[in-house]
Amino acid sequence: MTSVEEPARPGERIRDAARTRAEILDVATAEFARAGYDGARVDEIAARTRTTKRMIYYYFGGKEQLFxxxxxxxxxxxxxxxxxxxxxxxxxxxxxxxxxxxxxxxxxxxxxxxxxxxxxxxxxxxxxxxxxxxxxxxxxxxxxxxxxxxxxxxxxxxxxxxxxxxxxxxxxxxxxxxxxxxxxxxxxxxxxxxxxxxxxxxxxxxxxxxxxxxxxxxxxx
Amino acid sequence: MTSVEEPARPGERIRDAARTRAEILDVATAEFARAGYDGARVDEIAARTRTTKRMIYYYFGGKEQLFxxxxxxxxxxxxxxxxxxxxxxxxxxxxxxxxxxxxxxxxxxxxxxxxxxxxxxxxxxxxxxxxxxxxxxxxxxxxxxxxxxxxxxxxxxxxxxxxxxxxxxxxxxxxxxxxxxxxxxxxxxxxxxxxxxxxxxxxxxxxxxxxxxxxxxxxxx
DNA sequence: TCAGTAATGTACGAACCAGTACGTTAGCTA
DNA sequence: TAGCTAACGTACTGGTTCGTACATTACTGA
Known part of the structure; x- marks a missing residue:
């Protein structure tokens, strides 16, 4: 059994503000277009990103500003x-x-x-x-x-x-x-x-x- | 002080299925048009009607069917x-x-x-x-x-x-x-x-x- | 007139969801 | 290399919202 705690690949997660921001925008565009403003889910956008919901609020402030x-x-x-x-x-x-x-x-x-x-x-x-x-x-x-x-x-x-x-x-x-x-x-x-x-x-x-x-x-x- | 329990006007609430149904449709039209499907609130539609949310489900079955x-x-x-x-x-x-x-x-x-x-x-x-x-x-x-x-x-x-x-x-x-x-x-x-x-x-x-x-x-x- | 049913009201629950408190780490720079 | 900060992650919460269980009343037909 491999340790659960062990990260899959150390160092793979490289920090890149521009890329993260752009990726959020890409996914958000698809999600808003798919479901409308109120139908779109911030959690869903986050899930389809390689980052977390926290980052959406970090970079954009909120759902309104993201849209x-x-x-x-x-x-x-x-x-x-x-x-x-x-x-x-x-x-x-x-x-x-x-x-x-x-x-x-x-x-x-x-x-x-x-x-x-x-x-x-x-x-x-x-x-x-x-x-x-x-x-x-x-x-x-x-x-x-x-x-x-x-x-x-x-x-x-x-x-x-x-x-x-x-x-x-x-x-x-x-x-x-x-x-x-x-x-x-x-x-x-x-x-x-x-x-x-x-x-x-x-x-x-x-x-x-x-x-x-x-x-x-x-x-x- | 007037009694709180006392109904304002007995007998004013006359049952009328057609009218209730039509009233729900009127209000729902405005609410859906205002806010979109997901933005529309069933509670809000009910509140603007002379009846209750229960009636929306009674007559239409659900939000989807109402729309x-x-x-x-x-x-x-x-x-x-x-x-x-x-x-x-x-x-x-x-x-x-x-x-x-x-x-x-x-x-x-x-x-x-x-x-x-x-x-x-x-x-x-x-x-x-x-x-x-x-x-x-x-x-x-x-x-x-x-x-x-x-x-x-x-x-x-x-x-x-x-x-x-x-x-x-x-x-x-x-x-x-x-x-x-x-x-x-x-x-x-x-x-x-x-x-x-x-x-x-x-x-x-x-x-x-x-x-x-x-x-x-x-x-x- | 009374029983049955259509119509109505109340109160509540379970899931959902935007947003955040708090903690951690990578990478730069002095 | 120490330390600072931008970047990132986890876990949670408070409010909202669709839907319903249960109780009740007005009307109607026999």
Missing amino acids: TAVLERAYGVIREAEQQLDVDHLDPVAAIRRLAELTFDHHERHPDFIRLVSIENIHDAEHIAASEELGRMGSPALDVIRRILAAGQESGLFTADVDAVDLHAMISSFCFFRVSNRHTFGALFGRDLVAPGRREHYRAMLGDMVIAYLTAERAAD | TAVLERAYGVIREAEQQLDVDHLDPVAAIRRLAELTFDHHERHPDFIRLVSIENIHDAEHIAASEELGRMGSPALDVIRRILAAGQESGLFTADVDAVDLHAMISSFCFFRVSNRHTFGALFGRDLVAPGRREHYRAMLGDMVIAYLTAERAAD
Whole structure:
């Protein structure tokens, strides 16, 4: 019989604040996205980590702050993706389509992000309100849209009288809903909006919709 | 001092199963919408009712079944509204716009419904799956869209190659997102999507978007 | 009118869960 | 190498919360 007291491997447990913090954030993201804020269990997060619950309180202070940190990181990811976007060499129509597809792809690839945002809305965005970081964090996408829109309207190509924020809402709504409401929509209408086989179909549909709206012939007024 | 034992008004408490059941459903709807499934408190629902927690278990069996009953009623409301819709006398463009506006108006008037659906999606629509009623309950809106779409495509007015379910998803996404993501969108972009002053603006934007998509000139392929 | 049942109320328990008091150790630095 | 502190672990608690055992009363039909 080996001694129970004997540690499995001495020295394996190396202290690394950054790694521990990051690991907690990873696990917490999955747990909050899985079960919602109130459904998520701090003990469960701790159990799936190589550390203990004590560390969650040590690094983050509490469940609320942990959720806020999770949100901050999740929003940081999409902000980074938007910053990578370079559409200055494209004509307005292609540029808008490219931007819409970026949102489409990001939302599809990050269903946990969508769930976290849904959860935050159920809580009236109070964690965003409590976060300094999320307050200052602007939206690169909005700047891009503003530039494209100005060019398109200038040239007369875009006839719609719409501003960047509303256009962003239009694009986001389609991309977001497709992921966020996947389950109820699927259960009620028998169609999986996120089925891989329909991906290109919806991606094209989004672009067509936005371009059609922006370039539609309008009655003079 | 009046006796504590003395009931305030004898005979005031009249037994009425239907009323008690309905009252529980009303209060539960508000509580679940407010706090989410796990955040909602059965004791809180009971406290806001003229009856006791015991009755919730008597009539519904448990928290899960109560939430399912709440969902069933909420979906019933929009189904009824859709059934009222009569667009057979309108041309396809006007008919689609009318239908879109019905969804827009319903979602705006029933933010609790939107929250409940968001919550149900966080729980992977497992309550809908458990409900016989919600399974059979079709969608009158879908039938209406099918008819309008057939007429529009027949006449060559609608050029888009889209089916009823996808068009319904497009309309719903805009209407749903505007209410469901009101808080995060407002906090991040500084614009209240549900502000009364912008109501007509978004209502028109939705119609323009859908009509533009359906009637856009398309490259022959 | 009386017995049976549907409807209701009270009080409680067992499990759960966020948070913490207290103790320990690794690694850096003087 | 001694000692200091950041990093970490254990064990517990106090309050909460879903659910129920048990008692009671209003209504109804025979």
